[in-house]
Every structure is written in structure tokens, then in C-alpha cells.
Amino acid sequence: MIDRNHVTERIKRVLSEHPEGLPILNVAKLVGMHRHTVTKYVYQLTGSGEIYQREVGTARLCYLRENFIGRFKKKRGFGEA
Numbered sequence: 001m002i003d004r005n006h007v008t009e010r011i012k013r014v015l016s017e018h019p020e021g022l023p024i025l026n027v028a029k030l031v032g033m034h035r036h037t038v039t040k041y042v043y044q045l046t047g048s049g050e051i052y053q054r055e056v057g058t059a060r061l062c063y064l065r066e067n068f069i070g071r072f073k074k075k076r077g078f079g080e081a
Helices: 004-016 024-031 035-047 065-076
Strands: 050-058 059-064
Touching: 004 024, 004 050, 004 059, 024 035, 024 059, 035 050, 035 059, 059 065
Parallel strands: none
Antiparallel strands: 050 059
């Protein structure tokens, strides 16, 4: 798939700056693209395992894989001492 204007890189950069996770609409605003376009790339990144999504109420938050795993380990007590 052609990655026009390095959209996936921009999405990953935005998510790395927000380890708390963001809904797709916020990612789209920060990347400066329409949410439908960003959704396509988020699904691609989710499929490749680079992004995780989880539902929180009615929102679906996106996390960069490293940030999500770090939060999970910290929550479960597996973090560094």
C-alpha cells in the first residue's frame, strides 16, 4: 500500500507523543487529515501490530504498541523497579 506523505509515520509520531492514547478523531486533527483517511491507516497499523486499540466507554483509543505494553506492564506490576 502506498503511504502518501508518510501518513503512518505521522500517526505513529502523534501516538508516541500521547502515551495515554487518543481517539481517531484527535489523531486526525493532530495529523491534519480527514478522520476517514486516518482510520484507513490506523486499521493498517493495527493489522500489522504497530498500534493497539481498546474501547473505553463509547470511545476507541489508539495506542502505539510500545506505549500500550509499557502501560500494561506498569499496571500489572511488571515494570522496572
